[in-house]
Amino acid sequence: MNKKNIALLGTGFISNFYTSTLHGQRSNDRVLMIYSRSEEKAAKFAEKWSIPHQTTDLNEAVNHPEIDTVIVGLPNHRHLEAVLAAAAAGKAVLCTKPLGRTAAEAKAMLDAVEKAGVFHGYLEDLVYTHKTLKALQSVRNGALGDILWVRSRETHPGPHSDWFWNKELSGGGAIVDMGCHCIEIARTFIGKDIRPVEVMCWADTQVKPIDAEDHGIGLVRYETGAIGQFEVSWTFRGGMDLRDEISGVEGTIRMDHFLRTGFETFTAVGEGGYVAEKAETEKGWIFPVGDEVGALGYDNMFLDMFNAIDEKRKPAEDFYDGYVVNAIIDACYKSVRTKKWEPVELDIWRGRKGVARINSLKEYDADHYLVKEERLPDGSVKLILKEKASGRIVQRERENVK
Numbered sequence: 027m028n029k030k031n032i033a034l035l036g037t038g039f040i041s042n043f044y045t046s047t048l049h050g051q052r053s054n055d056r057v058l059m060i061y062s063r064s065e066e067k068a069a070k071f072a073e074k075w076s077i078p079h080q081t082t083d084l085n086e087a088v089n090h091p092e093i094d095t096v097i098v099g100l101p102n103h104r105h106l107e108a109v110l111a112a113a114a115a116g117k118a119v120l121c122t123k124p125l126g127r128t129a130a131e132a133k134a135m136l137d138a139v140e141k142a143g144v145f146h147g148y149l150e151d152l153v154y155t156h157k158t159l160k161a162l163q164s165v166r167n168g169a170l171g172d173i174l175w176v177r178s179r180e181t182h183p184g185p186h187s188d189w190f191w192n193k194e195l196s197g198g199g200a201i202v203d204m205g206c207h208c209i210e211i212a213r214t215f216i217g218k219d220i221r222p223v224e225v226m227c228w229a230d231t232q233v234k235p236i237d238a239e240d241h242g243i244g245l246v247r248y249e250t251g252a253i254g255q256f257e258v259s260w261t262f263r264g265g266m267d268l269r270d271e272i273s274g275v276e277g278t279i280r281m282d283h284f285l286r287t288g289f290e291t292f293t294a295v296g297e298g299g300y301v302a303e304k305a306e307t308e309k310g311w312i313f314p315v316g317d318e319v320g321a322l323g324y325d326n327m328f329l330d331m332f333n334a335i336d337e338k339r340k341p342a343e344d345f346y347d348g349y350v351v352n353a354i355i356d357a358c359y360k361s362v363r364t365k366k367w368e369p370v371e372l373d374i375w376r377g378r379k380g381v382a383r384i385n386s387l388k389e390y391d392a393d394h395y396l397v398k399e400e401r402l403p404d405g406s407v408k409l410i411l412k413e414k415a416s417g418r419i420v421q422r423e424r425e426n427v428k
Contacts, residue, residue: 028336033059033087033117035108036099037071039186040122044099045075047324055332061087084108088115095335097149098122101189102196106131113138118145118335124206124355125348127197132352133373136345147331147341148348152180152207152268153214154323154330157281161272165215170274172384176215177255177271178208181262182304184234191236199238201229201358204258209246209354210347212254215272218347219377221249222370225357233261244358246370251383265313266304275386283321289314346376394420 032048034041034057041060048055059079062068068080081087088096088111096112098105098121105121112119119139125148126132139146152158165173181204189195190203213222227244234240240261246254268283284302290313291297297308302315303322315321327343334341353372361368390396390411397410397419407424 027054030055030095030332030335031092032057032095032097033061033090033093034077034097034099035061035084035087036101037062037064037067038099038101041071041099043319043322043324044097044328047319047328049075050319055328058092059087059090085111088112088117093117095120095332101187102127102202103189103194106135109135110138113142113144116142116144118147120147120149120331121345121348122149123151123210123348124197124202124352125345126352127202129349129353129356129371132345132349136349136374139345145335146345147334148343148345149327149331150207150210150343150347150351151323151327152283153210153343154326155283156320156323156326157283158211158214158270158323159326161270161279161281162214164279165272165274169277170272170279171276172250172386173216173252173272173274174384175253175255175271175273176212177257178211179257179267179269180204180207181257181259182266183263183306184240184260186304191234191238193236193238196238198355198359199229199231199236199242200240200258200260201227201242201244202355203260205242205244205256205355205358206351208256208258209254209351210343211270212246212256213347213350216248216250216252216254217377218350220252220381221372221375221377221379222254222350222354223247223249224367224369225354225361226367227358227361229358229362239362242358242362244361246354247367249381249383263306265302265306275384284315285313287313287315287321289316346374349374 045057048057057077060068060072060077061081061084063082065082072080095118098108100108105126109119109121125135224247225244229239229242231239232241241259244256265285267285270281272279292311293309301308301312319325331341354370357368357370388396393414394411397412400408402408409422411420
């Protein structure tokens with residue numbers, strides 16, 4: 027296990043989560059350099075986390091001789107600048123989500139790191155939650171059969187910094203902010219080697235006085251016929267709601283990651299402090315999160331990233347994944363404008379080609395396919411069958427089956 031000497035770019039909300047994880051994860055990894063455009067913020071952050079070096083010069087941070095790994099925790103419009111600097115310096119670079127504001131920005135970053143030959147990791151934490159990794163293992167074991175549909179939902183009252191609300195800086199609204207999570211969750215369960223084909227998306231600005239969308243719902247169709255569905259909103263009241271559902275031919279998984287996790291508290295006087303990310307109140311019924319770092323996947327994410335560097339392998343999430351997500355988001359925004367299914371345009375596709383659609387026909391006997399089998403209240407079993415020869419749907423019943 028090689029110690030990582032890290033330059034962290036940014037002192038915002040996410041940087042505190044990152045540093046908490048980094049300093050507690052593998053024990054010897056350390057943030058040695060903090061960059062911020064504000065001297066005051068850099069000094070305050072450095073003092074809080076005992077970081078020895080600080081600067082307001084991005085290139086100084088990236089090129090510091092002690093640094094081997096750069097983590098980009100900056101606003102979306104500064105990702106490209108930071109990644110290009112890290113690639114030019116020959117440093118491993120990890121970038122928060124979304125990789126770019128557009129697929130073109132993401133591809134420029136992917137091209138830069140691959141040309142420089144440096145390690146690159148896409149910090150998509152929500153595919154690393156403990157529940158998600160457990161569910162993914164079940165899917166890989168075949169417990170659900172072929173995956174038909176994944177729905178991922180992230181909703182809350184809105185982000186915590188001003189730049190999120192400016193679509194020129196962020197690249198959009200709720201879709202680019204949170205849809206990037208949901209899209210990659212669906213890709214992970216459907217199979218990242220399965221090509222996303224087309225998108226249908228609705229979005230609107232329902233509540234917030236902004237130019238970008240504060241609510242969006244989208245469908246992403248994959249080459250197998252599987253569907254990824256996302257629901258994202260900055261208009262949801264009551265905290266942060268993170269939920270995923272995975273449906274396959276042979277089973278279903280449902281996960282609630284944050285708002286309802288079995289930890290509920292009622293207080294008439296108030297918690298007296300922080301409850302959980304995006305919590306709207308500290309009185310009444312509140313929903314604390316026992317371990318936010320684990321619930322949001324930061325621990326497993328950085329463990330995979332740093333172990334991948336040590337083992338000279340690709341992490342589960344790299345810049346190519348970020349590029350594909352950005353391409354899907356581009357199609358989403360186009361669909362919002364045209365109100366039509368829009369193709370996902372990928373200049374680079376590294377997955378399988380010509381994948382067949384899912385075929386889940388089950389034979390009942392030599393002459394029939396099984397449509398459905400259902401036990402009735404009297405104990406009998408009803409069978410819905412399809413005749414192979416005629417295509418006709420028929421039913422049969424078996425009595426007193428135990």
